[in-house]
Amino acid sequence: EIVLTQSPATLSVSPGERATLSCRASQSVSSNLAWYQQKPGQAPRLLIYGASTRATGIPARFSGSGSGTEFTLTISSLQSEDFAVYYCQQYNNWLTFGGGTKVEIK
Amino acid sequence: EVQLVQSGAEVKKPGESLKISCKGSGYSFSSYWIGWVRQMPGKGLEWMGIIYPGDSDTKYSPSFQGQVTISADKSISTAYLQWSSLRASDTAMYYCVRRDIAMVIFDYWGQGALVTVSS
Numbered sequence: 001e002i003v004l005t006q007s008p009a010t011l012s013v014s015p016g017e018r019a020t021l022s023c024r025a026s027q028s029v030s031s032n033l034a035w036y037q038q039k040p041g042q043a044p045r046l047l048i049y050g051a052s053t054r055a056t057g058i059p060a061r062f063s064g065s066g067s068g069t070e071f072t073l074t075i076s077s078l079q080s081e082d083f084a085v086y087y088c089q090q091y092n093n094w095l096t097f098g099g100g101t102k103v104e105i106k
Numbered sequence: 107e108v109q110l111v112q113s114g115a116e117v118k119k120p121g122e123s124l125k126i127s128c129k130g131s132g133y134s135f136s137s138y139w140i141g142w143v144r145q146m147p148g149k150g151l152e153w154m155g156i157i158y159p160g161d162s163d164t165k166y167s168p169s170f171q172g173q174v175t176i177s178a179d180k181s182i183s184t185a186y187l188q189w190s191s192l193r194a195s196d197t198a199m200y201y202c203v204r205r206d207i208a209m210v211i212f213d214y215w216g217q218g219a220l221v222t223v224s225s
Contacts, residue, residue: 001168034211036151043201043215044151055213087151091210094165097151 002026002090004098012106019075021101023088028068032092035064035073038100039084047086048073078103108132110140110202110216117222118192125188126219128202135183136160139205141212142176142187146198156205157185192223 003026013019023033035048046055048064051071061076075082083105088098113127128140141156155166159178166176175188185202200219203212 032209034209036212043218044212045215046211046213049206049209049211089151089211095153095210097153100150 002029002093002096004088004090004096006086006088006098006101008101009099010102010104012104013078014106015080016077017106019078019082019103021073021075021086021103023066023071023073023098025069025071025090027093029090029092031067032090033064033066033071034089034091035062036087036089037082037084038087039081044087075103108204108214110204110214112200112202112216112219115220115222117224119225120191120193120223122192122223123188123190124192124221125186126200126221128185128187128216130183130185130204133204136180138207140178140185141203141205142174142185143201143203143212143215144170144198145201145218154187154200159183159185192221194223194225196221197223 005024007022031051033051036044037047038044047058052064063074065072085100085102087100109131111129136159139156139158142154144152153167154170155176157164157176157178159180178185202216204214206213
């Protein structure tokens with residue numbers, strides 16, 4: 001099973017600042033990586049797939065990068081609605097989720 | 107508009123059985139895999155299994171194989187997650203999800219169903 005490790009567990013950021021989240025895979029997943037956002041009390045929603053392709057309706061301030069074992073989700077200028085938990089998910093070898101990064105207000 | 111609408115919250119006792127549902131609409135239900143994802147209180151996401159309603163082909167995560175049963179009735183566009191004997195450790199939010207047609211990513215999510223197992 002491919003293990004995904006997300007860091008940091010919690011990221012404290014001020015509104016308007018940039019947030020950088022990391023996801024590391026225990027073995028290469030090529031570009032078969034997705035990111036999801038989960039706000040409190042809501043179901044997750046798909047943000048990014050193919051490591052860097054935004055899903056329908058996702059604002060341009062969200063961007064994904066990386067391949068192989070190292071991936072990054074960047075939120076260029078945090079808005080109030082972006083404070084949430086973010087999960088990565090690999091689909092190169094069936095599928096697994098990372099443990100999540102909580103982005104909180106600083 | 108694609109929608110996945112799940113059945114409501116459940117409160118059960120250990121040892122009881124349960125079947126929760128997920129009704130799809132706004133797309134060809136038979137043509138997309140439907141999966142289930144568990145989220146225990148305060149924890150992350152865990153994939154449980156997935157079914158193709160068109161032919162009921164089902165795949166389970168090794169962690170959930172034998173613990174739950176996933177089924178679907180394409181005639182009523184509904185998928186199910188079933189337990190024969192609940193345990194307290196099954197207390198969680200359960201989401202049904204639609205798998206993208208080409209990739210194993212989940213493009214639509216149900217609203218979730220909270221299952222509480224307590225004596």
